[in-house]
Amino acid sequence: MEKKKNEIQNQFEMNQARLQALFDAITDLVFMADSDFNPQLVNKQLDFAGKKCYEAFCGLSEPCSICLVDEVKLTHKPAKTERKINNKIYQATFYPILNEGGAVNDVIEIVRDVTKEKEIEQQLIQSDRLISLGGLVSGIAHEINNPNTFIRGNLSIIKESLEDILPVLDQHWSENPDFKVARLPYRYFREKILLLVSDMQKGADKIMNIVSDLRKFARKDEGLLDEDLDLNRVVESSLRLVHNQIKRSIEVQLKLDQKLPLIKGNVQKIEQVLVNIILNAAQAIKEQKGKKTGQIIIRTFLDQKNQIHLRIKDNGPGMTEDVKNRVFDPFFTTKRSRQGTGLGLSITYGFVEEHGGKISVVSHPGKGSEFKIMLPMRVPKMT
Ligand SMILES: Nc1ncnc2c1ncn2[C@@H]1O[C@H](COP(=O)(O)OP(=O)(O)OP(=O)(O)O)[C@@H](O)[C@H]1O
Ligand SMILES: [Mg+2]
Known part of the structure; x- marks a missing residue:
């Protein structure tokens, strides 16, 4: 028992x-x-x-x-x-x-x-959104580009024609002081007409630049990813490109790992990635109240999985959660009144992805922003 x-x-x-x-x-x-x-x-x-x-x-x-x-x-x-x-x-x-x-x-x-899962889900939603927007944007870019090409062409013919015609009109005006063009007294017309045409030319050039940005975003601008790219050298060449725009307000600190392996990729596209991020940081620092100068730290290093990392950190104003969640969205900008198109970071996102890499941002209001980019040593084959 x-x-x-x-x-x-x-x-x-x-x-x-x-x-x-x-x-x-x-x-x-x-x-x-x-x-x-x-x-x-x-x-x-x-x-x-x-x-x-x-x-x-x-x-x-x-x-x-x-x-x-x-x-x-x-x-x-x-x-x-x-x-x-x-x-x-x-x-x-x-x-x-x-x-x-x-x-x-x-x-x-x-x-x-589920933090990691949520991050991956967010990245997938982001790339899905960008892929479908890519198709739409490339269609719009094409539709805008066609009429804008002939507007630009015709404007230069109009400008040239005016330069030939105006002396004849001047002569006519000297004999007919009441002479009017488009219901305007000739004196007024004479003063303004070349200015109007040159404003139109500037506008059409701006449209051309936006179309070019849209195409880059939609990846219609085929750039092969077949160069042997030394990331540290690309950091240095990008800094030379932005030097004039940032030299007065930004101190740049470089912490570059000199033993980085080469990456197969496109130098111009990675340069563009850096330029976009550095200029954004400089613009954010300049806009900060009471602060005219700031610091950008650029770091490169290799991790244990042989992935190459690029970090760009600024001590600017940082971003709110809402802005941070939308920075890679095409056309999202807080600089609309200062001519921002909001395409810089969406192009950047596309270029990093094309290289088989990943980009993310860490930012908090008042604590600056850090863009984190990971690039693999080899890129996936282009389809
Ligand atoms: N380092 C930064 N600090 C604070 N805000 C930033 C930073 N980088 C980007 N942003 C925010 O992200 C937005 C989107 O950036 P993006 O580069 O895509 O467009 P943009 O700079 O506004 O215009 P564009 O680059 O087309 O001229 C910016 O308007 C800004 O609000
Ligand atoms: Mg920008």
Whole structure:
């Protein structure tokens, strides 16, 4: 009898140990709480004795705002929610445990850190959005480019014609002081007409530049990725390109890893990536109230997976969460009144992706911004 009792006791302890081992093997936080928020079982080494689950796990004095225990008690169905704590995103799933009478006494909650998954999801949404926009944008660029080409061509013919015609009109005016053109007194017309034409030419040139940016964004501007590219040298050549625009307001610090391997890619495109980011940083610093000068730190290094990293960090005003989430969107700009088109960073994003790389940004208001670029040593074959 005693032997039988010991066997049952051993069996029970073994099962309990197995259950605990199974429970502990789960890397997510799993815990069971009763409907009064008292933890019953937890798979992590947490001291929850005498504490409610919201006190033990979240350090709160009342149930978390996203707690679904009450909902699960009511519906008897599992429910899921997400919460951001200290820049990490957690997903919590609540499962009801029904007692024999069919009521919910306990609830199991599984909490997973889904920060990485969310980042990847965000990147996929971003590239999907950019791919579909790419098609649309290249169509629009084509439609704008055709009429703009003949507008530019015709304007230079008009300008040349005016230069020939105006002396004849001057002569006519000297003999007919009331002479009018387009209902305007000739003196006024004479003063303004060449200015109007040259303004139109400037406008048409601006449209041409925007079309060229749109094409770059839509990747119609085929540039082969077949050059042996030394990233450090490209950093230096990009700095030479922007030198005049930033020399008075920005101190640039270089921390370049001199042992970087070469990348197969397109020098001009990576130069453009750097120029866009550096100019944005310089513009942001200049716009900051009470601060006329700033610092940009450019760093390159190789990681253990042989991926090449480029970091561009500024001590400008930083960005709000809303701006940060939209910086790579085509046409998103906070500089509309200062002629920004909002294409700089979307082109940058496209070029980095074309090289098989990744780009992201870390930024907080008042704490500057850092653009992080990763480039693989080899690029995927062009299709
Ligand atoms: N280093 C930075 N600091 C603060 N804000 C930035 C920084 N870089 C980019 N931004 C924000 O991102 C927006 C989009 O940048 P993007 O380069 O795509 O367009 P833009 O600079 O406004 O115009 P464009 O480059 O076409 O002339 C900017 O308007 C600005 O609000
Ligand atoms: Mg820009």
